[in-house]
Amino acid sequence: MPPLVEITGLTAAFDGVPALRGVDLSVERGEAVALVGESGCGKSVTWLAALGLLPGKARVGGSVRLDGAEILHAPAATLDAMRGGRIAMIFQDPASSLNPVHRIGRQITEALALHRGMTGTAAREEARRLLDRVGMPDARRRLDAYPHELSGGQNQRVMIAMALAGSPELLVADEPTTALDVTIQAQILELLAEIRRDTGMALVLISHDLGVVAETCERVCVMYAGRIVEETTAADLFAAPAHPYAAGLLAALPPIDGPRRPLAAIPGGVPEPWAMPPGCPYAPRCPRHVAGCDAAVPRLSTVAPAHRAACIRPLPEGTARELMRA
Amino acid sequence: MLRFLGLRLARALLTMVLVVTFAFIVLRLSGDPALLIMSADAPPEAIAAFRQAWGLNDPIWEQYLRYFAAIFRGDLGQSMRDGRPAIELVAERIPATLALTLPALAIKLGLGIPAGIYAALHRNSFADRAVMLLAVAGFTVPSFVLGLVLVLVFAVQLGWLPSGGQESWRHGVLPVLTLGIGGAAVLARFTRSAMLEVLGQPYMRTALAKGVPWARAVRRHALPNAAIPTVTIVGFMVGSLLAGAVVVESVFSWPGVGRLLVVAVANRDLAVVQCILLLVAATMVSANLVVDLLYGVLDPRLRSAPREATA
Amino acid sequence: MTGDEPLLHAQDLVRRYTMRRGMFGKPVEVRAVDGVSLTLRRGQTLGLVGESGCGKSTTGRMVLGLEVPDAGGVAFANERMPLPGTPEWRRLRARMTMVYQDPLGALDRRLDIGTQVAEPLEIHGIGTRADRPGRVEALLRGVGLRPDHARSFPHELSGGQRQRAVLARALATAPDLLVCDEPISALDVSIQAQVMNLLSEVQARTGVAMLFISHDLRAVRQMSHRVAVMYLGRVVEEGEPDDVLHAPAHPYSQALVSAIPHPGRRGGRIVLKGDPPNPAARPAGCAFHPRCAVAAAVCAREVPALKRRPSDGRLVACHVAQGDAAAGAGLPQIAMEAA
Numbered sequence: 001m002p003p004l005v006e007i008t009g010l011t012a013a014f015d016g017v018p019a020l021r022g023v024d025l026s027v028e029r030g031e032a033v034a035l036v037g038e039s040g041c042g043k044s045v046t047w048l049a050a051l052g053l054l055p056g057k058a059r060v061g062g063s064v065r066l067d068g069a070e071i072l073h074a075p076a077a078t079l080d081a082m083r084g085g086r087i088a089m090i091f092q093d094p095a096s097s098l099n100p101v102h103r104i105g106r107q108i109t110e111a112l113a114l115h116r117g118m119t120g121t122a123a124r125e126e127a128r129r130l131l132d133r134v135g136m137p138d139a140r141r142r143l144d145a146y147p148h149e150l151s152g153g154q155n156q157r158v159m160i161a162m163a164l165a166g167s168p169e170l171l172v173a174d175e176p177t178t179a180l181d182v183t184i185q186a187q188i189l190e191l192l193a194e195i196r197r198d199t200g201m202a203l204v205l206i207s208h209d210l211g212v213v214a215e216t217c218e219r220v221c222v223m224y225a226g227r228i229v230e231e232t233t234a235a236d237l238f239a240a241p242a243h244p245y246a247a248g249l250l251a252a253l254p255p256i257d258g259p260r261r262p263l264a265a266i267p268g269g270v271p272e273p274w275a276m277p278p279g280c281p282y283a284p285r286c287p288r289h290v291a292g293c294d295a296a297v298p299r300l301s302t303v304a305p306a307h308r309a310a311c312i313r314p315l316p317e318g319t320a321r322e323l324m325r326a
Numbered sequence: 327m328l329r330f331l332g333l334r335l336a337r338a339l340l341t342m343v344l345v346v347t348f349a350f351i352v353l354r355l356s357g358d359p360a361l362l363i364m365s366a367d368a369p370p371e372a373i374a375a376f377r378q379a380w381g382l383n384d385p386i387w388e389q390y391l392r393y394f395a396a397i398f399r400g401d402l403g404q405s406m407r408d409g410r411p412a413i414e415l416v417a418e419r420i421p422a423t424l425a426l427t428l429p430a431l432a433i434k435l436g437l438g439i440p441a442g443i444y445a446a447l448h449r450n451s452f453a454d455r456a457v458m459l460l461a462v463a464g465f466t467v468p469s470f471v472l473g474l475v476l477v478l479v480f481a482v483q484l485g486w487l488p489s490g491g492q493e494s495w496r497h498g499v500l501p502v503l504t505l506g507i508g509g510a511a512v513l514a515r516f517t518r519s520a521m522l523e524v525l526g527q528p529y530m531r532t533a534l535a536k537g538v539p540w541a542r543a544v545r546r547h548a549l550p551n552a553a554i555p556t557v558t559i560v561g562f563m564v565g566s567l568l569a570g571a572v573v574v575e576s577v578f579s580w581p582g583v584g585r586l587l588v589v590a591v592a593n594r595d596l597a598v599v600q601c602i603l604l605l606v607a608a609t610m611v612s613a614n615l616v617v618d619l620l621y622g623v624l625d626p627r628l629r630s631a632p633r634e635a636t637a
Numbered sequence: 638m639t640g641d642e643p644l645l646h647a648q649d650l651v652r653r654y655t656m657r658r659g660m661f662g663k664p665v666e667v668r669a670v671d672g673v674s675l676t677l678r679r680g681q682t683l684g685l686v687g688e689s690g691c692g693k694s695t696t697g698r699m700v701l702g703l704e705v706p707d708a709g710g711v712a713f714a715n716e717r718m719p720l721p722g723t724p725e726w727r728r729l730r731a732r733m734t735m736v737y738q739d740p741l742g743a744l745d746r747r748l749d750i751g752t753q754v755a756e757p758l759e760i761h762g763i764g765t766r767a768d769r770p771g772r773v774e775a776l777l778r779g780v781g782l783r784p785d786h787a788r789s790f791p792h793e794l795s796g797g798q799r800q801r802a803v804l805a806r807a808l809a810t811a812p813d814l815l816v817c818d819e820p821i822s823a824l825d826v827s828i829q830a831q832v833m834n835l836l837s838e839v840q841a842r843t844g845v846a847m848l849f850i851s852h853d854l855r856a857v858r859q860m861s862h863r864v865a866v867m868y869l870g871r872v873v874e875e876g877e878p879d880d881v882l883h884a885p886a887h888p889y890s891q892a893l894v895s896a897i898p899h900p901g902r903r904g905g906r907i908v909l910k911g912d913p914p915n916p917a918a919r920p921a922g923c924a925f926h927p928r929c930a931v932a933a934a935v936c937a938r939e940v941p942a943l944k945r946r947p948s949d950g951r952l953v954a955c956h957v958a959q960g961d962a963a964a965g966a967g968l969p970q971i972a973m974e975a976a
Contacts, residue, residue: 038825053534057450076540084537091528091535099529100627101550110546111536137911146626151912162536181688182852183909186896190908208826211898215906252830254859256882256897262837263859265830269795 002068004029004169004202005050005087010062010072012042012049017273019045021226022062024300027170032196032203034213034234036249037223040270043206046223047172051087052079085115088163092175094155098147104131105143108162115166130161135191153184160191170202171195177212189216210249214238222246225271225281228300232307240317242309245282280311288313334618338611345607346397346600350390353594380406393600402604403597405590412597416583416605422492423582426501426574427567433506434513434563439556441510442517446525447544457514464511473504473577490579501578505571509563516559520552527551554624557617565613569606642715644813644846645677645700649709652695656917667917669695671870672709674943675848677814680840682847684861684878686854686893688913692870693850697816700848701733702726714813731761731810738819740799744791750777750802751787757809776805779842780835797828801835808839816848821856833859854897858882866890869914869924872943875952886946886953888929923956931957933965 003026012020020042027033035043048054050064050072064072071082083089091097099107108127112118118126124143131139134157147155156176163171173192177185193216196203207213213220213234220237222230222245230243241247251264268285277283279294286293292312300310304317377383381392396403402413445457464472480500481489488497524530525548533543563570572584579585583602590598622628652670670692677683677700685693698704700711702718711718713733719725734757737743744753754773758764764772774784780801791799800820807815817836821829833856840847849860857864858878865875866887874887885891895907909928914920920927926936935956943954956962 038827048531051535053531080537080539082537083535089535091532093528097528097532099533099547099551101554101625102547110538114537148627153912159532162532166537181913182854182896183688183892184912185898186892186906186908190906209898210826213898215898249826252827254830254833254855256855256858256899257879260859262834263830265834266827267831269797269828270825 002065003027004067006063006065006068007046007050008063008065010046010049010064011060012045012054013059014057019058019226019273020049021297023223023226023228025221025228025231027202027204029169030196030200030202031219032205032217034205034207034217034220035223036207036210036213036220038208038270040273041223042226043223044174047089047174047204047206051083051089051172053083053089080114084111084163084166084168086166086168087170087172088166088168089172089174090156090159090163090176093179094152094159095147095179097159098155100147102146103143104145104147104150104158108143108158108165111162111165127161127165130164131158133164133195134158134161135187136161151184152180153187156180156184156188157191160188160195164195164199167199168201170204172204172206174206175208176205178208185212192216210238210253222249225276226273227281227297227310229282229310230308231300232304232309236304236307240304240315242303242307242314243282243311244286244288244313244315246309247315248285248287288315334615338615341611342604342607345603346394347390349600349603350393350596353591353596353599354386354389376406393596397600397604402601405598406595407593407598412601415598416586416601419581419583419586420568422580423568423571423575423584425498426505426571426580426582429498429502430505430509430571431563431567433502434509435560437506438510438513439517442514443521443549443552445514445518446521449522454518458518461511461514461518464507465515467508469504469508469573470577472508473500473574476500476504477577490577492580497578497580501571501574501580504574504577513556513559513563517552517556520555521548523555524548524551550624554621557620557624561613561617561620564616565610566606568609569602643676644679645675645711645713647673647675647696647700647709647711649674650696650699650706650711651708652692652699652704653707665917668870668919669916670699670706671919673867673870673872674709675700675865675872677846677848678862679813679846680844681862682840682849682860684857684864685848685850685867686852686857686864687867688852690869690913690916691867692916693867694818696867697735697818697848697850701735701814701816702729703735728761731757731763732812733814733816734807734810734812736800736803736807736815736817736820738823740796740803740823741791743803744799746791748790749787750782750789750791750794750805754787754802754806754809757806761810763810772809776809777802779808779839780805781831795828796824797831800824800828800832804832804835804839808843808845811843812845814846814848816850818850819852820849822851822853829856836860854882854893866893869916869919871924871954872952873925873954875943880951886951886958887925887955888931888957889925892928923954930967931964932967933957933962935962936965 005027007023007025010020010023011018023042023046025046035046037043045054049058049060054060060072062072063070066082066086071079105124105127108130109123112123112126127143128139131142136142136154136157150158176192177188180188189212192203195201205213205216217234220232220234221228222243224245230237230241230246237246238250241250248264248266252266254263266285271277271281271284277294279296280298283289283293290313298310298312300308303309303314381389393403402411404410405412405415441457445454448454477489477500480487487499489500530543530547533547534540538547568583571582572587574580575582575584576588587599587602590602650670650673651668654667654669655664656667673692673696675683685696687693695704699706702711702721705721713729719729751773754776755769758769758772773787777784777786782798782801782805786794786798786802794802821832824832836847837860839845849857851857861878863875864878864881865872866881866889867873868889874881874885874890881890882894885894892907892909911928914924922937922939923941926932929936933956939956941954941956941959943952944959945951946953946959953959957964
């Protein structure tokens with residue numbers, strides 16, 4: 001059986017400036033995968049491109065298969081049925097992601113009509129049930145509320161209810177908690193985990209926050225400059241990162257215990273998309289940089305069972321800890 | 327809600343008082359109606375009698391107060407030229423003006439809004455560039471120039487349509503086109519930018535991500551939001567139904583309110599000018615009021631309070 | 638804590654706003670800050686944590702004298718804070734400066750970095766015109782920028798570099814106090830570490846005191862000598878960062894700490910019910926009680942005072958943590974969202 005979603009060699013460019021440089025990623029049924037990286041690394045663009053949600057001027061190439069069937073550049077009707085019906089997506093800023101002039105109930109029933117053919121009272125009742133499901137207090141009354149009358153956390157719940165309306169097999173959550181307060185972030189993550197337990201839905205969590213990722217997902221893909229540079233289990237990534245960038249990100253996180261000392265910051269910044277180094281894009285910032293790094297872009301290759309990294313000098317197991325302490 | 331309406335009405339009244347006062351001051355200080363109407367070489371006794379009859383010898387503030395008090399009695403005064411009530415003179419010209427401005431408004435809305443939407447949906451396409459080129463042209467060319475060009479082409483060169491007057495519907499075609507094209511251009515530009523703004527909003531992406539087909543997303547999600555800013559400019563156009571045709575009526579010698587205004591100003595025929603200004607201000611102010619109320623209907627955010635408080 | 642005088646002392650600061658709800662609404666009084674006292678020592682950092690709407694930024698602006706408290710007062714170096722706009726107040730601008738969350742918004746995009754860093758020197762008449770380029774160069778080097786960055790414009794720099802430029806400008810007058818309002822939250826993880834290191838380095842070098850306002854407990858621990866947790870305009874707990882983080886006393890601090898995302902840890906998180914409360918509809922008694930899992934009956938009636946806990950001397954404002962009330966099972970959620 002093919003994976004639920006299989007992305008191969010996905011590229012995207014805006015006005016000739018590449019944002020994705022060949023992304024390979026697959027999502028199995030029911031699993032939770034994280035896509036982490038800093039702003040501009042392409043983690044959101046990957047999924048917007050896969051679902052055909054990028055603006056028209058974007059040039060997208062490669063292949064995205066859903067259940068073995070190609071969906072990249074598929075006919076509009078196929079994409080409309082797939083979006084929300086099989087793969088749903090929620091976004092970072094829930095307040096501006098909901099239409100300000102439509103009531104909450106109408107925005108949810110619209111999805112119900114599209115994917116489950118429900119209308120009228122039945123749809124409204126189902127919308128109420130969905131709002132209940134995502135923990136919205138006083139769901140029946142909230143059907144008639146407008147987004148601006150709800151808090152950020154409540155709006156994100158509405159987004160999740162709307163995403164659930166089509167009973168999707170995969171939910172792509174793009175920084176779902178970044179715009180929310182810490183305690184509300186905890187509520188939303190808890191809710192996503194609970195829904196997954198109940199429905200068996202697969203989850204892709206796009207986040208810049210390694211902590212959020214670690215608690216929510218089994219598998220993590222780290223992205224840098226438009227490519228996946230490391231892919232492994234969450235536990236492995238935090239215990240033994242292989243790519244120096246992943247190790248650097250972990251080391252840059254202030255610890256919550258132990259002595260306080262200067263953080264092991266990654267020097268410099270992400271290269272501009274129009275001025276990429278010839279070889280490994282991380283080479284200019286990398287403490288393990290050698291001449292060979294500049295020869296070619298390293299391919300994602302296996303460094304341990306179920307652990308791949310795009311690095312010609314991956315960190316041997318155990319050394320990452322040392323690096324983090326340095 | 328009542329408080330809000332009361333406030334708006336008070337503001338509207340104040341606007342009209344200011345308009346009337348301003349017109350009185352400018353007109354009375356810029357020329358002597360007696361000399362203008364009677365012609366300068368009329369016998370001095372006749373001019374004096376004219377002054378006496380219209381109270382032009384009284385101190386200016388007295389004339390002002392008298393005029394103002396009359397307005398409150400519903401008396402807008404008489405034309406100094408032919409002694410008929412000003413309101414009558416103006417009222418008989420209104421149908422002619424509306425005969426131009428209403429079809430022109432239909433052109434503005436019917437051409438401008440769809441063109442703007444189309445251009446926004448096909449951004450950077452050939453059609454978008456063409457629409458915007460035309461819009462900028464229509465936007466920058468003054469209506470008297472456009473009117474003259476249309477006359478040159480359709481009346482003088484091709485001889486298809488008459489260049490002026492009001493004898494048949496064919497006389498109306500060129501003035502209506504002149505008015506309509508300019509307004510449509512303004513509206514097209516405005517609608518396009520409102521649409522582009524809305525199309526870039528995250529909620530449009532959300533609509534597509536939940537499987538809403540593109541055409542439906544535009545209709546159900548984009549248009550209602552883009553309508554909010556567009557209503558302002560449409561309101562302005564509705565407000566200028568009476569006054570918007572001054573230049574065009576003069577170019578095409580169309581006997582409407584606008585031409586009456588031009589003649590009345592030239593003669594310092596105060597009552598007539600005041601009457602027109604009052605009428606124009608009233609339509610403008612009521613159109614504005616309607617726009618404000620429409621905002622509330624279109625945008626739920628203006629109906630109730632935001633939840634958030636400042637940190 | 639004996640001997641050295643505090644650099645800054647804020648006593649019972651209160652700040653109210655009136656907010657109109659919608660076009661037709663009645664004005665409502667909002668207490669953004671409701672009785673906050675803070676003490677800052679030279680060369681030390683006080684971390685101020687809390688969620689949006691808790692009043693931490695308003696507190697920062699009052700401490701700087703940019704906003705006048707409706708009650709209470711601020712003393713800086715034993716002098717009462719002068720009123721905004723007075724010559725004394727203007728002189729104080731050189732001694733206390735600010736770093737904002739959004740470096741691009743804090744910089745003028747039409748002026749180059751060198752001009753903007755030199756600006757405070759000109760305003761406060763520091764040095765001569767001739768030695769200004771040298772000073773600017775030293776300031777830029779001090780924050781890890783190159784001297785040639787002086788000729789760059791804000792849009793030509795990366796986010797981290799812009800924040801460095803903002804910091805260079807804030808340090809130009811060699812201030813005694815630096816208020817940093819969410820200085821790293823707009824930056825990427827790898828850049829956050831750079832900026833935090835830089836702030837610590839600057840403090841070690843210059844002895845500047847800092848008020849570090851953030852919602853990120855990890856960052857606050859990294860940066861601060863003391864930390865105060867705010868909730869709805871009040872400080873609910875204050876102490877050494879490791880004490881507060883490892884053994885939080887207030888139920889709200891406990892929830893905040895447990896919400897820190899933590900690689901390798903799963904579950905065991907306290908998930909608070911409800912939304913961050915609205916300052917315009919402050920619950921009676923302890924403002925936290927509607928979301929609190931251990932609230933007792935008294936919590937809905939009496940506002941707990943911030944005082945030292947008998948057992949370990951921790952400053953905490955909670956009837957239950959103080960042992961004045963037995964832990965309840967939380968109160969039924971009532972009228973959390975009035976209006």
